[in-house]
Amino acid sequence: MGAKLSGPSGQGGKTIEQNSDINVTPFVDVMLVLLIIFMVAAPLATVSIRLDLPPPVPSDNQEQEEPVYITIQESGSLFIADQQTTIETLPADVCAALGGGACQEERVFVRAQPEVRYNEFMEVMNTLQENGFLKVGLLNEDIT
Secondary structure, X not given: OEEEEXXXXXXXXXXXXXXXXXOOHHHHHHHHHHHHHHHHHHHHHOOOOOOOOOOOOXXXXXXXXXXXXXXXXXXXXXXXXXXEEOOOOHHHHHHHHHOOOOHHHOOEEEEEOOOOOHHHHHHHHHHHHHOOOOOEEEEXXXXX
């Protein structure tokens, strides 16, 4: 804290008053020094890693198969593409739509209307999981 000296007063002596103003000059000096230190140190903290990737290899011109969509409607009916199915025959119908073989390894997409009850949706998901269909994608688009 600083002191302020005043000139002669009426009583013939000098009075000393306290100065309660904050001296911000040292504070600004310290902040500017810290700013410069961080500006110099920040680029040094970034680490670059050289990564040698193999050149891209063009893929074979295999035609992409159309994915299988399971549609759950508000009424509870199930459709695989345009074919109606039931919850009991769902795994067999999905395998048939995928072309047989290792159909559990293929990706299946499930979409439902917004008004479908949660338990009906989970019944379809549980049936697929119990029958080995673990690659299931969920779609949230409107069905019109």
